[in-house]
Amino acid sequence: MRRCNMTKPFQDLIEFIKSLYPGLYPVPLHAPIFTGNEKKYMQNCIDTTFVSSVGKYVTQFEEITTQYTGAKHAVAFVNGTAALHIALQVAGVERGDEVITQSLTFVATANAIAHAGAEPVFVDVDMDTLGMSPVALSKWLKSNVFMDAETKSAVNITTNRTISGIVPMHTFGNPCRIDEIVAVANQYNIPVIEDSAESLGSTYRQQHTGTFGLVGVFSYNGNKTITTGGGGMIITNNEELAAKARHLSTTAKISHRWEFSHDEIGYNYRLNNVSASIGVAQMEKLEEYLVSKRQTSEAYSTFCKSHSIEFFQGLAEGQANNWLNAIIMKNRSERDAFLIATNDNGVMTRPLWKLMHKLDIYMHCQHDGLENSLFLEDRIVNVPSGVRRLNS
Numbered sequence: 277m278r279r280c281n282m283t284k285p286f287q288d289l290i291e292f293i294k295s296l297y298p299g300l301y302p303v304p305l306h307a308p309i310f311t312g313n314e315k316k317y318m319q320n321c322i323d324t325t326f327v328s329s330v331g332k333y334v335t336q337f338e339e340i341t342t343q344y345t346g347a348k349h350a351v352a353f354v355n356g357t358a359a360l361h362i363a364l365q366v367a368g369v370e371r372g373d374e375v376i377t378q379s380l381t382f383v384a385t386a387n388a389i390a391h392a393g394a395e396p397v398f399v400d401v402d403m404d405t406l407g408m409s410p411v412a413l414s415k416w417l418k419s420n421v422f423m424d425a426e427t428k429s430a431v432n433i434t435t436n437r438t439i440s441g442i443v444p445m446h447t448f449g450n451p452c453r454i455d456e457i458v459a460v461a462n463q464y465n466i467p468v469i470e471d472s473a474e475s476l477g478s479t480y481r482q483q484h485t486g487t488f489g490l491v492g493v494f495s496y497n498g499n500k501t502i503t504t505g506g507g508g509m510i511i512t513n514n515e516e517l518a519a520k521a522r523h524l525s526t527t528a529k530i531s532h533r534w535e536f537s538h539d540e541i542g543y544n545y546r547l548n549n550v551s552a553s554i555g556v557a558q559m560e561k562l563e564e565y566l567v568s569k570r571q572t573s574e575a576y577s578t579f580c581k582s583h584s585i586e587f588f589q590g591l592a593e594g595q596a597n598n599w600l601n602a603i604i605m606k607n608r609s610e611r612d613a614f615l616i617a618t619n620d621n622g623v624m625t626r627p628l629w630k631l632m633h634k635l636d637i638y639m640h641c642q643h644d645g646l647e648n649s650l651f652l653e654d655r656i657v658n659v660p661s662g663v664r665r666l667n668s
């Protein structure tokens with residue numbers, strides 16, 4: 277090991293991580309694995325020539341997703357950001373509106389709001405979920421919003437803009453207090469669009485994340501629990517909304533055997549059959565992957581406990597998919613020293629995203645005090661969490 281000025285517990289942690297992933301150098305943060313029917317299903321796409329956005333795997337991928345999550349409808353997208361953009365649009369977000377989300381998130385959450393023509397407003401997260409705090413949400417709404425008697429919509433007292441969406445995010449796959457968030461949102465008649473990009477396989481009180489709000493969104497980027505190379509999904513119980521999302525994702529083309537006519541400005545956002553075929557194969561393995569990830573998370577937890585390292589553990593009411601495990605450092609300088617020591621020694625780690633309200637592009641946006649977000653930004657480090665092949 278290269279010399280580093282880390283304390284013994286952290287040096288031991290680096291060796292422990294290497295022992296979890298033997299033979300991998302560097303140990304990736306989260307590499308995809310393909311141990312099922314991926315090649316077979318992809319070959320079928322080529323053999324049948326169905327490689328584009330029409331094909332049996334797109335339909336199958338959607339069906340498996342509804343069965344797995346319990347949502348009534350699923351619509352497959354080219355990526356999670358596109359799915360989130362359309363989810364916002366079909367939920368009623370319009371140009372010039374405001375949408376409340378968290379500053380502690382990946383930039384795609386805020387970008388999708390901007391793509392929908394709205395402006396993000398950032399509220400704080402809970403320390404024990406890393407996701408939107410229902411208390412912070414309620415506080416912000418109480419002091420910044422009035423209800424328009426005519427439209428029955430929430431309006432920002434200062435900007436006079438409609439608040440047309442709330443987007444909580446289940447950070448690193450840890451369910452946030454989504455039931456409480458939905459209850460607050462209902463008081464103000466604002467739809468909840470769940471950014472569950474990271475939380476496929478995570479449940480809260482035995483219900484799948486993404487199914488609490490009006491609509492939920494998954495991502496199948498290469499770094500997620502399962503991947504399609506690139507892909508996304510909208511889930512919802514609202515049939516009309518699902519149909520609208522599907523229509524918008526396919527250039528808003530009116531179905532006809534040969535004519536090309538479009539009744540809205542749509543998007544080319546539909547997932548292709550090859551990616552979907554990988555998705556079907558990966559879904560067949562999801563439960564197995566989740567077991568492996570749970571074991572890894574438990575191993576981290578046990579190690580950290582015995583070495584006085586703070587390991588992030590979510591709510592007891594939630595069952596996380598353990599997408600990315602996180603440790604909490606004492607301060608920013610300890611965090612930075614750990615990031616250097618790990619990345620210099622063949623273990624990929626990464627800090628939390630720079631908070632959204634600190635980015636030049638979103639600096640002008642309204643936000644609350646964000647105390648927890650700022651605290652966590654200085655301290656959280658994600659450690660390697662990919663699926664381990666325990667039984668092979």
Ligand SMILES: Cc1ncc(COP(=O)(O)O)c(C=O)c1O
Nearest residue numbers: 355356357382384385473495497
């Ligand atoms: C919280 C969050 N939202 C949205 C996205 C966007 O998904 P995608 O990369 O598939 O566009 C991601 C992942 O990348 C994410 O982590």
